[in-house]
Amino acid sequence: MEENSENLKVAIRVRPILPIDKFQDSVVYLEENNNIRVSDGDHFIAASYDRIFPSDSSQNEVFGYVKSSVEGTVKGFNCTIFAYGQTGSGKTYTMFGSDWEQNNPAPQVYYKQPQNRSIRKYKSASPSHMFNDPSKYGIILNSIHHLMEYAEGKSFTFYCSFLQIYNEKIYDLLQNATRDKPLNIREDKVNGIFVENLAEYVVQNAADCFYLLEQGDKNRIVRQTRYNHHSSRSHTIFQILLESDKANKRGVLKKAKLNLCDLAGSEKYDKDSNMVKEHIQEMTLINKSLSILGKVISALGSQNSAHIPFRESKLTRILQDSLAVNTRTILIATVSPSLEYIEETINTLKFADRAKQVMVKIKKNEISATNDQLVSKLQREIQHLKDMLNLRKKGGFQEINQQIWSLKEENERLKKITRDITVEEVEKLKQENKNLRLELQTFKQMDSTENSFFVTASQSKSSSSSNQVRDFPPPPQIKDILPALESGAGIQSTLEEWRKKDLENAVENLKFKIGKEGRCPICTLKPPCKHYLSSDEIPKPQTPPKEVLPLPTYPRQTRSSTVRSENTETPRSNLSFNGLPKHMTIRYRNSSAKVEETAGYSEYVETEKRKKFMKAAENNMIKLAKIEAYREEKIKRELEKLEEERKKEEEDEIKQQLQELKRRKYLEQQKKKLEELRVLKEKEQIEISMKRKSEEEEKLKKLKKEKKYFDSQKKKIVEHNRKKALIDGIMMDQIDELTNNVLNSKSSGRSERTIIGKLS
Ligand SMILES: Nc1ncnc2c1ncn2[C@@H]1O[C@H](COP(=O)(O)OP(=O)(O)OP(=O)(O)O)[C@@H](O)[C@H]1O
Numbered sequence: 021m022e023e024n025s026e027n028l029k030v031a032i033r034v035r036p037i038l039p040i041d042k043f044q045d046s047v048v049y050l051e052e053n054n055n056i057r058v059s060d061g062d063h064f065i066a067a068s069y070d071r072i073f074p075s076d077s078s079q080n081e082v083f084g085y086v087k088s089s090v091e092g093t094v095k096g097f098n099c100t101i102f103a104y105g106q107t108g109s110g111k112t113y114t115m116f117g118s119d120w121e122q123n124n125p126a127p128q129v130y131y132k133q134p135q136n137r138s139i140r141k142y143k144s145a146s147p148s149h150m151f152n153d154p155s156k157y158g159i160i161l162n163s164i165h166h167l168m169e170y171a172e173g174k175s176f177t178f179y180c181s182f183l184q185i186y187n188e189k190i191y192d193l194l195q196n197a198t199r200d201k202p203l204n205i206r207e208d209k210v211n212g213i214f215v216e217n218l219a220e221y222v223v224q225n226a227a228d229c230f231y232l233l234e235q236g237d238k239n240r241i242v243r244q245t246r247y248n249h250h251s252s253r254s255h256t257i258f259q260i261l262l263e264s265d266k267a268n269k270r271g272v273l274k275k276a277k278l279n280l281c282d283l284a285g286s287e288k289y290d291k292d293s294n295m296v297k298e299h300i301q302e303m304t305l306i307n308k309s310l311s312i313l314g315k316v317i318s319a320l321g322s323q324n325s326a327h328i329p330f331r332e333s334k335l336t337r338i339l340q341d342s343l344a345v346n347t348r349t350i351l352i353a354t355v356s357p358s359l360e361y362i363e364e365t366i367n368t369l370k371f372a373d374r375a376k377q378v379m380v381k382i383k384k385n386e387i388s389a390t391n392d393q394l395v396s397k398l399q400r401e402i403q404h405l406k407d408m409l410n411l412r413k414k415g416g417f418q419e420i421n422q423q424i425w426s427l428k429e430e431n432e433r434l435k436k437i438t439r440d441i442t443v444e445e446v447e448k449l450k451q452e453n454k455n456l457r458l459e460l461q462t463f464k465q466m467d468s469t470e471n472s473f474f475v476t477a478s479q480s481k482s483s484s485s486s487n488q489v490r491d492f493p494p495p496p497q498i499k500d501i502l503p504a505l506e507s508g509a510g511i512q513s514t515l516e517e518w519r520k521k522d523l524e525n526a527v528e529n530l531k532f533k534i535g536k537e538g539r540c541p542i543c544t545l546k547p548p549c550k551h552y553l554s555s556d557e558i559p560k561p562q563t564p565p566k567e568v569l570p571l572p573t574y575p576r577q578t579r580s581s582t583v584r585s586e587n588t589e590t591p592r593s594n595l596s597f598n599g600l601p602k603h604m605t606i607r608y609r610n611s612s613a614k615v616e617e618t619a620g621y622s623e624y625v626e627t628e629k630r631k632k633f634m635k636a637a638e639n640n641m642i643k644l645a646k647i648e649a650y651r652e653e654k655i656k657r658e659l660e661k662l663e664e665e666r667k668k669e670e671e672d673e674i675k676q677q678l679q680e681l682k683r684r685k686y687l688e689q690q691k692k693k694l695e696e697l698r699v700l701k702e703k704e705q706i707e708i709s710m711k712r713k714s715e716e717e718e719k720l721k722k723l724k725k726e727k728k729y730f731d732s733q734k735k736k737i738v739e740h741n742r743k744k745a746l747i748d749g750i751m752m753d754q755i756d757e758l759t760n761n762v763l764n765s766k767s768s769g770r771s772e773r774t775i776i777g778k779l780s
Pocket residue numbers: 034035036038075105106107108109110111112113114118119245248250251252253283284285286354
């Protein structure tokens with residue numbers, strides 16, 4: 021499985037200055053290396069992005085940028101493309117196309133109660149309709165157109181859904197024009213995150229998708245704002261689901277989603293215009309959901325953000341898969357170059373800058389063709405389609421019912437093989453699924469009386485399809501019926517006549533087929549049945565089958581007939597969309613249709629029940645025997661195991677005892693060693709203390725000797741001192757005497773020499 025991480029691709033598209041803009045000077049400057057600068061002296065921002073589309077870039081150039089990601093869906097990679105930007109910056113222009121609004125003037129339902137457009141008559145598109153000019157196609161139309169061509173020759177079933185998020189509520193744009201049934205988001209293992217009960221239409225070609233787009237867009241909320249006469253006030257997501265019908269060599273089936281989102285534009289509170297309460301609420305909720313989208317993008321781009329607030333808005337919750345994992349995501353941020361919007365332009369560029377940091381992990385969506393969940397899903401779907409077919413057959417449709425019962429038989433057979441299902445069988449299931457869808461579509465076209473969404477005309481499936489249950493002869497030429505259709509007069513009666521004739525022929529054809537197969541013409545079962553004991557009793561059908569006339573078809577592009585030149589600017593197809601409404605097959609996620617009881621059904625159910633019961637009983641006996649054998653074997657194995665365990669335990673015990681003995685012996689040895697050491701130490705201690713004692717005595721003796729010596733010395737010193745003092749005393753006496761003598765001799769006249777002689 022291919023797997024890699026890549027940044028979310030971010031491109032900027034600058035729209036031209038429009039006459040409606042107050043300031044006609046541009047503040048946006050494009051530089052080399054996809055760098056953009058916005059400045060007016062007060063404000064400034066410069067940044068680079070993956071791609072920048074200048075104001076003169078064509079729709080084809082923009083599509084060229086996303087083309088490979090769109091093609092990736094055929095290989096099993098999910099893809100989400102969304103346009104982000106302030107109101108009036110060119111999101112719808114980029115996603116849907118130039119002139120989209122002129123061609124699809126959605127009702128400005130804001131001030132009025134919305135009308136139920138599902139039953140309104142649908143006018144043919146004029147030749148100048150943008151559908152007829154591929155150079156005007158925006159990303160959505162181009163993606164559809166290209167995808168159908170690209171998937172040519174590959175066996176895929178395409179489903180389309182179209183929803184809007186308005187005031188934080190989700191509405192089906194194709195089913196709920198009155199916006200009275202908001203839908204819920206659910207999550208499960210099989211579908212991931214999905215919108216419960218959102219209608220998914222089976223589409224055959226681009227024209228089918230365009231038709232759905234156009235129908236759905238009529239129900240989108242649009243209002244005039246200060247900056248845009250035709251401002252989309254809801255986020256829309258047009259989704260194409262691709263499911264491969266055939267497993268590849270590795271036995272896997274591919275499945276991918278293409279989400280094409282046109283977001284509502286952010287808007288500033290305008291003090292000058294008297295905004296009504298609803299307008300303010302609507303604006304607040306749009307801005308809030310866009311700011312949550314910004315928060316989510318920031319959290320995804322930051323390394324240390326533990327919580328990503330996907331659940332805070334419906335938009336981010338639906339896009340959770342696309343933003344976080346497994347989707348190639350492309351953000352096209354649209355900006356206006358006028359000075360008037362400089363702040364919004366800078367905000368948009370900042371938002372786009374944050375988005376560049378987000379790393380998305382992508383991998384192919386592949387399911388093993390023998391995957392249990394897939395098989396049961398396919399079977400549920402087949403059952404659902406068959407039930408739908410049953411429910412539609414009433415009164416004069418008895419013969420059609422018979423065909424359904426035979427389909428039911430086939431379904432039962434398929435159910436039985438589920439246990440040992442192989443890749444081929446799953447493919448067969450898928451093929452049957454597809455055939456049933458087509459068959460249902462054909463039946464719907466025959467039904468002329470209903471007032472359903474796609475009602476005023478029918479379109480038969482293209483005769484080129486090889487999946488049809490019946491082969492139709494070539495359709496009548498468009499020129500034969502076009503005048504009647506275009507004039508508008510007699511369309512209904514022309515179509516009804518066609519249908520009536522077609523239905524009669526179909527009934528006869530079926531009767532013939534049933535008879536030819538040797539089935540009972542009443543209950544369609546193979547005899548023996550309630551009516552005939554053997555096939556021989558059944559009267560042989562006489563009437564050869566008549567041709568089943570197809571209903572009128574219109575020139576349109578089918579996947580098998582389109583040839584496109586990549587290098588030219590000429591229209592890529594001669595797709596002429598005159599938008600005649602038609603029946604389409606729908607499936608709903610999570611829906612459960614009840615099976616209507618019709619003639620022969622109870623008997624059929626009873627027999628099937630009995631058969632099932634017998635089979636179940638037989639299976640149970642086999643299972644019981646198997647269980648018994650298994651149990652015995654298990655008990656034997658358990659006993660052996662127990663014996664082994666017991667032996668092991670015994671061995672372990674002996675080992676343990678031996679170990680214990682060893683341990684004790686070792687301990688005793690250690691103890692002995694310790695005792696010896698202790699005795700040795702004690703001896704050592706005694707020796708040391710004795711040595712110390714003798715040393716001390718020795719020291720004492722020495723000290724005494726020293727003391728004696730000191731004492732004698734002291735005595736000597738004292739004696740000396742005494743003697744010295746005595747001498748000193750004598751000397752002092754003599755000095756005194758001499759002094760007196762000197763003094764006396766001075767007075768008596770004796771010589772000094774006599775005195776000194778005495779002194780010395
Ligand atoms: N690249 C472009 N070239 C020419 N005209 C453009 C371009 N982009 C937008 N316009 C014109 O600008 C006007 C507003 O564009 P658009 O309706 O697509 O804006 P928006 O972003 O979808 O606005 P809102 O969010 O209000 O719906 C339209 O008249 C459209 O034709």
